[in-house]
Amino acid sequence: MSVRTGSRVSWLxxxxxxxxxxxxxxxxxxxxLGTVAVSYxxxxxxxxxxxxxxxxxxxxRPLKWIPEPIMWRNYxxxxxxxxxxxxxxxxxxxxxxxxxxxxxxxSCTLVAYGFARMEFWGRDVWFVVLLATMMxxxxxxxxxTYILFRLLDMVxxxxxxxxxxxxxxxxxxxxxxxxxxxxxxxxxxxxxxxGASELxxxxxxxxxxxxPALMVVVVFxxxxxxxxxxxxxxxxxxxxxxxxxxGLYSFMTKYDIEWNLLMAAAxxxxxxxxxxxxxxxxxxxxxxxxxxxxx
Amino acid sequence: xxxSIELTSAGAxxxxxxxxxxxxxxxxxxxxxxxxxxLLGLLAFRAYPLVASFYFSxxxxxxxxxxxxxxxxxxxxxxxxxxxxWKSVSNTLYYVGISVPLGLMSSMxxxxxxxMRASGIGIYRTIYYLPSIVPPVAGTLVWVVIMNPADGLLNxxxxxxxxxxxPGWFQSATWSKPGLILLSLWGAGRSTLVFLAGLKDxxxxxxxxxxxxxxxxxxxxxxxxxxxxxPVILFNLxxxxxxxxxxxxxxxxxxxxxxxxxxxxxxxxAGGPLDSMLMYMMLLYRHAFRYFAMGRASAMAVTLFFVILxxxxxxxxxxxRWVHYEAAGRR
Numbered sequence: 001m002s003v004r005t006g007s008r009v010s011w012l013x014x015x016x017x018x019x020x021x022x023x024x025x026x027x028x029x030x031x032x033l034g035t036v037a038v039s040y041x042x043x044x045x046x047x048x049x050x051x052x053x054x055x056x057x058x059x060x061r062p063l064k065w066i067p068e069p070i071m072w073r074n075y076x077x078x079x080x081x082x083x084x085x086x087x088x089x090x091x092x093x094x095x096x097x098x099x100x101x102x103x104x105x106x107s108c109t110l111v112a113y114g115f116a117r118m119e120f121w122g123r124d125v126w127f128v129v130l131l132a133t134m135m136x137x138x139x140x141x142x143x144x145t146y147i148l149f150r151l152l153d154m155v156x157x158x159x160x161x162x163x164x165x166x167x168x169x170x171x172x173x174x175x176x177x178x179x180x181x182x183x184x185x186x187x188x189x190x191x192x193x194x195g196a197s198e199l200x201x202x203x204x205x206x207x208x209x210x211x212p213a214l215m216v217v218v219v220f221x222x223x224x225x226x227x228x229x230x231x232x233x234x235x236x237x238x239x240x241x242x243x244x245x246x247g248l249y250s251f252m253t254k255y256d257i258e259w260n261l262l263m264a265a266a267x268x269x270x271x272x273x274x275x276x277x278x279x280x281x282x283x284x285x286x287x288x289x290x291x292x293x294x295x
Numbered sequence: 296x297x298x299s300i301e302l303t304s305a306g307a308x309x310x311x312x313x314x315x316x317x318x319x320x321x322x323x324x325x326x327x328x329x330x331x332x333x334l335l336g337l338l339a340f341r342a343y344p345l346v347a348s349f350y351f352s353x354x355x356x357x358x359x360x361x362x363x364x365x366x367x368x369x370x371x372x373x374x375x376x377x378x379x380x381w382k383s384v385s386n387t388l389y390y391v392g393i394s395v396p397l398g399l400m401s402s403m404x405x406x407x408x409x410x411m412r413a414s415g416i417g418i419y420r421t422i423y424y425l426p427s428i429v430p431p432v433a434g435t436l437v438w439v440v441i442m443n444p445a446d447g448l449l450n451x452x453x454x455x456x457x458x459x460x461x462p463g464w465f466q467s468a469t470w471s472k473p474g475l476i477l478l479s480l481w482g483a484g485r486s487t488l489v490f491l492a493g494l495k496d497x498x499x500x501x502x503x504x505x506x507x508x509x510x511x512x513x514x515x516x517x518x519x520x521x522x523x524x525x526p527v528i529l530f531n532l533x534x535x536x537x538x539x540x541x542x543x544x545x546x547x548x549x550x551x552x553x554x555x556x557x558x559x560x561x562x563x564x565a566g567g568p569l570d571s572m573l574m575y576m577m578l579l580y581r582h583a584f585r586y587f588a589m590g591r592a593s594a595m596a597v598t599l600f601f602v603i604l605x606x607x608x609x610x611x612x613x614x615x616r617w618v619h620y621e622a623a624g625r626r
Binding site: 026036037040041043044047058059060061062110111113115118119120121123126129130133135138139140141142143144145146147148150164166167173226227229233234248253259262266269270273274277281284285288 | 322323325326327329330332333334335336337339340341343344345347348351358405408409411413414415416418419420421422423424425426428429430431432433434436437438440441443445446447448451481485488489492533537540541543544547548551576579580583584589592593596597599600603607
């Protein structure tokens with residue numbers, strides 16, 4: 001009897017310590033994760049706070065966490081600031097990102113289909129070349145590409161930034177190919193026996209199955225165009241043709257910096273990307289998993 | 296009789312083989328038409344520029360008049376007559392040498408944090424990744440404000456922690472590059488997620504087996520996690536090296552922000568205090584698009600290309616010794 005109680009007590013206390021340790025572990029984990037999260041978020045929070053401050057509260061001792069008064073009007077001031085015609089810049093950015101992404105989407109999908117689902121002479125050799133170009137640093141093609149577009153009289157507008165996208169991008173071709181290889185061959189075999197052309201098979205059978213991978217391309221390509229700074233800096237000649245990234249930079253360089261307005265402008269440039277990110281979060285995360293790991 | 300049979304069969308064979316040949320030809324044609332966009336792009340935007348870069352680097356070329364052959368003059372002038380060149384080289388090496396290993400370590404640690412079983416892990420993942428979608432110009436501007444030496448958020452915090460003379464960050468020649476490196480760590484969410492995907496690929500059974508064998512958490516990290524992550528480490532290392540040698544936007548914006556606005560003498564490629572943020576790509580940009588010295592800029596590009604190529608090949612050739620592919624392939 002006494003033996004039985006003893007074992008029961010020890011079993012209970014063991015369960016107690018384990019539960020306690022488990023809870024301690026949970027708290028510790030949340031503490032670490034939370035601390036890091038806060039340090040990653042603070043710059044973004046600070047961006048929002050600063051954008052709502054009057055100019056004389058941007059740098060104060062002690063720090064001011066809540067602006068007085070909250071200057072919502074900073075946003076209007078920033079978006080109509082001289083040299084930062086927001087609507088116009090936004091239009092330029094959207095124009096650039098949309099046309100480039102569209103081109104990349106079409107060309108990469110077609111090329112990836114060729115590599116993944118067709119047999120032709122020299123395919124595997126070309127694929128190795130494709131992989132090699134992924135490692136080619138952009139710096140070594142920069143100047144001759146500029147000279148090429150200059151000869152074509154295209155410098156000054158968006159053509160040099162958009163046209164190359166229509167000729168495929170090694171990274172996304174690779175990613176889409178890997179994705180297409182995972183689709184079962186039985187899907188297309190019967191269609192082939194029935195005499196369907198490759199284009200029909202591509203369009204009717206493969207393309208509908210690609211939606212998740214295509215979303216990844218759209219989201220990442222769009223992001224890279226939206227954030228592109230050096231490209232437009234080199235090619236875009238006129239002030240009013242700048243995309244938001246360069247517009248934001250020239251906002252900074254033109255006058256004495258009004259940091260509160262500049263932060264409002266920076267936030268406004270970030271916001272569309274943040275919205276896309278939150279809407280397409282799964283695509284972002286999946287895309288990195290898909291592209292990163294097997295590269 | 297016999298000959299005619301032979302003839303017809305030979306004809307049939309010939310007909311069949313020509314039909315087969317036609318089919319193969321058609322198949323090749325179809326295949327090549329699918330990859331045609333990329334092939335054309337390869338020619339126009341990869342092969343031609345690569346070759347042309349080498350050629351231009353051996354000429355004097357200002358875009359307006361045709362290139363004049365000068366042999367190795369650009370290279371000679373670059374390394375002997377341009378004091379800023381070596382400044383940009385040492386700045387860039389400093390940046391690459393610290394930001395790449397540090398970024399690798401921090402994103403690996405973050406990935407391991409995100410691989411823990413904890414509630415709300417999806418939210419944490421979102422937060423860690425969020426900075427890397429912030430446009431670089433905007434992100435850098437925020438950090439310029441935060442790192443304001445006098446009354447920025449960071450130095451105020453440092454002062455409250457007892458640091459009497461906190462760094463001058465982007466306004467100091469000593470601290471501007473560490474500032475850029477800090478900024479690069481903030482935006483390293485992408486490689487964190489690549490690491491996380493690698494961690495998720497490691498089979499749980501390996502850890503269970505190691506636990507039964509009595510390995511503690513530290514031992515499990517060294518014996519299982521690290522070896523199985525080596526392919527991801529190699530990938531992130533190469534991408535990190537290529538990316539950070541090309542550092543441009545953050546340095547340009549931080550340099551401009553530090554000088555307090557107004558396009559000074561340096562303009563876009565100002566380079567910050569004492570040129571401490573003058574990166575290789577900024578100097579290249581200056582030569583190419585401000586001075587239109589395309590030959591000189593091409594010489595810089597070709598040199599950087601070979602440096603990156605050598606590093607990549609070095610890493611790949613030694614990878615056999617430290618990268619474990621076979622284990623990662625087995626799942």
